[in-house]
Amino acid sequence: MRKAVFLDRDGVINRKAPEGDYIKSWGEFEILPGVVSAIKRLNEEGFLVIVISNQRCIARGIITEDELNEIHEKMKEELAKKGAIIDDIYYCPHDIKDRCSCRKPQPGLLLRAAKKYNIDLDQSWMVGDSISDVEAGKRSGCRTVLVGKYEFGSCEEFKPDITADSLAGAVDQILDKSQGSEPGVES
Secondary structure (H helix, E strand, O other): OEOEEEEOOEOOOEOOOOOOOOOOOHHHOOEOOOHHHHHHHHHHOOOEEEEEEEOOOOOOOOOOHHHHHHHHHHHHHHHHHOOOOOOEEEEEOOOHHHOOOOOOOOOHHHHHHHHHHOEOHHHOEEEEOOHHHHHHHHHHOOEEEEEOOOOOOOOHHHOOOEEEOOHHHHHHHHHHHHOOOOOOOOO
16 A cells, blocks of 8 residues: 655645635745655655645636646646656535535545555545644544644644644654654644
């Protein structure tokens, strides 16, 4: 079986749009610092790198699936030019009210990827910038990383395994844990 790192897109790979807005074109897409080297390190260590993203902008009619696929193809091309390979991209085009099984925090997209690529979810990670990313990872059986600063409150069930300030920091800890050492939680 293979191991993977599942990455949320907005806020992990690229700068998130302002609250209530969406990335609607490649011109609005800004890859965050350290992302290229972080993905390259995962590639070198044998992890599949798979994007798992909620994209309700499609359900809301803000962009089409073709426009989203164009953004994703450009993202993959730009990263690949620098040696960082995204193995696949899964996205949920539904609205919250649709109650589908693929919209995070549901684990549907991770489970679909795991089946297609024969992924060992116990040896895999979900990296995201929201509690719904962490919840989807936990529900699928992955270990989880929360990128950014959040208060977890009393919900221990969906507390991330580790936290980091960026994807680069997350990858440092993932690789340390994969090689047997146990670093502390980064804040």
